[in-house]
Structures are given as structure tokens and as C-alpha cells.
Amino acid sequence: MFILPVLWFYSFFHVHNLYSLPDEEFYSIEDKFLFDYDEYKIQKMFANDRGRKILAIVLIIVGVSAIWNIFTDLLESSFRALGIDMNWFYIFANNVPQAVIGIIIIILGVYLIRGKKKELYEQIEEKEK
Secondary structure (H helix, E strand, O other), X not given: OOHHHHHHHHHHHXXXXXXXXXXXXXXXXXXXXXXXXXXXXXXXXXXXXXXXXXXHHHHHHHHHHHHHHHXXXXXXXXXXXXXXXXXXXXXXXXXXXXXXXXXXXXXXXXXXXXXXXXXXXXXXXXXXX
């Protein structure tokens, strides 16, 4: 949410600056996208193994999230039909996904740190040779 005001202010002042330009200068400015969108770059990104792995991880997370929602709704309706207290279930159903995402973020952080250290050690070894 904090990015939206920054984007709005950037757009507002950019348009204001463009409006104050003389006509010749205004027409000489080429329009650019905020992000460099090129269909071929996107295809290349998913053509290699790393891009496929990232896409696969995203799809798995979305699939697990959908199954988790269906599973918790089914259990909730079953427990309500039996007249069982639902307070523990709400705590469980809401906190487990947050805990899993937190663990995944920590694992990714450790992986990134180890990868950077390994890269630095390899560069040091190359300089020594």
C-alpha cells in the first residue's frame, strides 16, 4: 500500500513537468513503459530451468493455498454440524499458513545468503589462483 502514493505522486509531477514543456520538446519525448515489457524477454525467462522452477513454485503455492481453503471450509462445516467448539480451529486454520510462509521466507533468505557467500568464496579462490 505504501507504493501507491509514491506512484501517484511520481505520475502527478511527471505529467505536470510534461505540461510545462514547450510543444517542440513535448512532441520529441518518446513514450516509455514503466517496466520494460518485451514478449520475447518473458518467453526467454521461462525457457530456462531457473524460470521454470520459479513458475513451478508459484503454481504449487497457489495450488496448496486453494486446497487449504477448501479443506478448512470442509472441516469447519463438519465441526459445526457436530456442535464442536470452533475457537481452536480458527486459530489453527489462520496461523498455519502464516507459519508456513514465514518458514519459507526464512529458508529462502538462508539460501540467498549461502549462495552469496559461496559466490564470494569462489571469487576469492579465483583471485588466489
